[in-house]
Amino acid sequence: MKNLIREQVAVALKRLDLGDADGHLAKRGVRFERTRDARHGDFSANVALVVAKDLGVTPRALAERIASALPGSPSIDRVEVAGAGFLNFYIQPRYWLGIIQQVLAAGDAFGRNSTGAGAKIQVEFVSANPTGPLHIGHGRGAAYGAVITNLLEANGYAVQREYYVNDSGRQMDILALSVWLRYLELCGEAVDFPASAYQGAYIIGIARALREEVQAGCQYPISAVYNGLAGLDGDALLDALIARAKSLLGPVRYRRVFDNGLNSVLAGIRADLSEFGVRYDQWFSERSLAETQAVDRAIAKLQSLGRTYTKDGALWFNARAFGDEKDRVLVRENGQTTYFASDVAYHTNKFERGFDRVINIWGADHHGYVPRVKAALAALEEDSDRLEVLLVQFATLYRGEERVQMSTRSGEFVTLRELVDEVGRDAARFFYVTRRCEQHLEFDLDLAKSQSADNPVYYIQYAHARIASVFRQLAEQGWAWDRKRGENAVAVLTEAHEQGLIGAISRYPEIIEAAAREREPHQLAQYLRELANAFHGYYSAHMFLVEDESLRNARLNLIAATQQVIRNGLAILGVSAPESM
RNA sequence: GCGCCCUUAGCUCAGUUGGAUAGAGCGUUGGCCUCCGAAGCCAAAGGUCAGAGGUUCGAAUCCUCUAGGGCGCGCCA
Incomplete structure (x- = not known):
């Protein structure tokens, strides 16, 4: 839907001979977003506010011109100009209702997309020294890494998980x-x-x-x-x-x-x-890097490229020339290679394995380590932008x-x-x-x-279990869910709670995309709470198992779709979706 | 000392990357089960977005400075 609106605006700009703005809209701060307030329609665009600046006209006047130049679409009910010059788009209720069927048809696949186009991403996380059991601090990196990788997969990336x-x-x-x-x-x-x-x-x-x-x-x-x-x-x-x-x-x-x-x-x-x-898909041994001479090869390559020098009996890498704040030792005076030397070999190895992108999830205490690894990759004439380091802050523990x-x-x-x-x-x-x-x-x-x-997780799981319970109750009353009948009757879902719940469901694919793109699993957790909230409110306000067969089945379709989305979201978080609790 | 990160309601945290009147949970106060699960719902109270400048149509969000907190600054890993 966002894309539809984006295209509409692009066409309008072209008609107004402002086509040069097209294609660079996002870069210039033009946003197509969900509104926070229903009184502002369903989506809003700030395009007039941004473009007016360059043209030296008032945003409101430009907004009016863009609005009248929009081609229109059966999915869009109307467009209004509001506030300082926002374009507010009101979507046809029909479009929203269709989302229920989309969810039920797609099932577990609902919300997944192919943005990643199969690009290979490696994510390395936890990687705690095997000197003792994992503690609560490691748990954060583990949970974060697991969800990030699940999100990337849901967006069509080929993910490899490595320790x-x-x-x-x-x-x-x-x-x-x-x-x-x-x-x-x-x-x-x-x-x-x-x-x-x-x-x-x-x-x-x-x-x-x-x-x-x-x-x-x-x-x-x-x-x-x-x-x-x-x-x-x-x-x-x-x-x-x-x-x-x-x-x-x-x-x-x-x-x-x-x-x-x-x-x-x-x-x-x-x-x-x-x-x-x-x-994990792979447990990668540091020791193996030395045993296969990968460390020696990495050092030799740096030497042959002229990135090293000898000082105080040690071999140094000229990291400062590549953005690090000081040079780093590769081989100590005693002849032993450093951990850093292993890491150079390790990251070289990662790139050799053909990943399009390599993500490291590190504890925040390692942040000072990022520039030197990137420096080494740059020195080895690799594209260091393909390495992305995500830093996770420590957990402080209280009793x-x-x-x-x-x-x-x-x-x-x-x-x-x-x-x-x-x-x-x-x-x-x-x-x-x-x-x-x-x-x-x-x-x-x-x-x-x-x-x-x-814990809020129970709030979400409870919504899932509650829906399962409704279907059990349905069977006990001798009824069966007629999905087809529900589909034909979705137009009866006109209550505010129903509209709100449908709106929440329709946001799910956007959340999956944004949470992965921004590496922010909490967006999904937050969203699921909101979805559960919309459901619980609906549950309290209305009966689902009513006599009216059309209304009953339409509602069952809606809550079945809700349950599906909760299940899909929880699966990505690695949390179970119980039928009862 | 230098560098990076953080500071939003009593507490724990969101805030769609610069948008319209800053939101949840917990806690507090009050209401809702003769009806699909009350692990729920509805409502109220609670804010100088650490502070001060700046950028612009518009700032919790961007820039500078200040205060407070965390982390890093090894020929350790």
């Missing part, structure tokens, strides 16, 4: 060390477990499994482990202990301890995400009034699993995506648990 597994580096060494020390404890050694190692209880579980597997095969006397390390603490102690673990165990057994930790934690993460309704600090190392965090166990997957998923992602999220655990029934 980048940081399975190498110092953090992982600390995990391996933590597991080994707990293992030594289980072997009966008196370990003074370092405060900066991973404290979480899950480490002990992993250590126990390791001990079952290798028995005493990785055991060393504690005196040998700590020999010569007295006086060290903090990070220095950790690094020394990691070096000690590697030297005592040797590469094979160290890798075994390491992989025990990695695989166990990763299995937990996979299970948690799966239970949260988040699925009532008290703020809860979270850190994986200290083991003090509320896990995603605990959240899902306590408030349920539907409520958790919905809660995460009702807020704009650049907004800090205050997550009150007490509220989420104690008042879970007040």
